Amino acid sequence: MTFLVGFIAANGRAETTIPLEIRQGNVLARAAINRVPLKLVIDLGGLGSLSLKADAIARTGVAPLPATISQTDALGNTAERRTFNVSTLELGNGVFRDITAHEVGGYAASGAGDGLIGRDFLKRFVVVFDYPSRVVTLYSPQERKAADRACGGDLVPTIPDPDGIIVSVATSDHGPLRMLWDTGASYSFVKAAVAAQRHLPVQGETYRTRHFALGARDFGPLELVSLALKEPANVDGYIGYNFFASHVVCVDALGAQTLVRVK
Numbered sequence: 001m002t003f004l005v006g007f008i009a010a011n012g013r014a015e016t017t018i019p020l021e022i023r024q025g026n027v028l029a030r031a032a033i034n035r036v037p038l039k040l041v042i043d044l045g046g047l048g049s050l051s052l053k054a055d056a057i058a059r060t061g062v063a064p065l066p067a068t069i070s071q072t073d074a075l076g077n078t079a080e081r082r083t084f085n086v087s088t089l090e091l092g093n094g095v096f097r098d099i100t101a102h103e104v105g106g107y108a109a110s111g112a113g114d115g116l117i118g119r120d121f122l123k124r125f126v127v128v129f130d131y132p133s134r135v136v137t138l139y140s141p142q143e144r145k146a147a148d149r150a151c152g153g154d155l156v157p158t159i160p161d162p163d164g165i166i167v168s169v170a171t172s173d174h175g176p177l178r179m180l181w182d183t184g185a186s187y188s189f190v191k192a193a194v195a196a197q198r199h200l201p202v203q204g205e206t207y208r209t210r211h212f213a214l215g216a217r218d219f220g221p222l223e224l225v226s227l228a229l230k231e232p233a234n235v236d237g238y239i240g241y242n243f244f245a246s247h248v249v250c251v252d253a254l255g256a257q258t259l260v261r262v263k
Contacts, residue, residue, distance in 0.1 A: 025186030043184030153261025185240030
């Protein structure tokens, strides 16, 4: 079980505010595990609650657990991962205790930062992703009134998904696309197999759609890079950094809705 304990900030507000730094589409938050400083990707599409690279595991001295977990990455590769107990995670002005983490493997081991905060952690909150202001804010269910004041914009329905990912339908120039909201993606992507099947006009490696409608509003144009991604199997693409860079996105997994506004 994961116990989440948020600090009360100096200004009396109870939400957890996480300053960000952005490097070539990679969004990193300063964090600390067992007082050891780290930089973690805030990854709404990421597996689990917390994953750490081997070096970060060694530096932080997290306690190994007897169980392993089987995980399949976006390229379709499945492997067993070691698990660990993280006694204390400091993130922004919040402190979170007794989190189960797993070791990063595969292609993700060469990614930015020391690991990532995944969707199982983030879905416990209403999360406001404000990349233009370089900040992510977490609101617990008890802080829903404050979250409602912070969120705004156009309502984008989300689709129930057995894997627990956040998915919405976007309407492009060439029809609907089931899109994963993925703050860990350094750009927006469409699966190469989907692009080929639907005869999308990919130029070079990029599909450019003038229209990208979510809910009742068109947020286009948008560029999506065609990549040979396989998972999750029931999505056509990923909404990534180039969308989040100019919008404020409020993800309410508990309420099964997302709000988007241009900033």
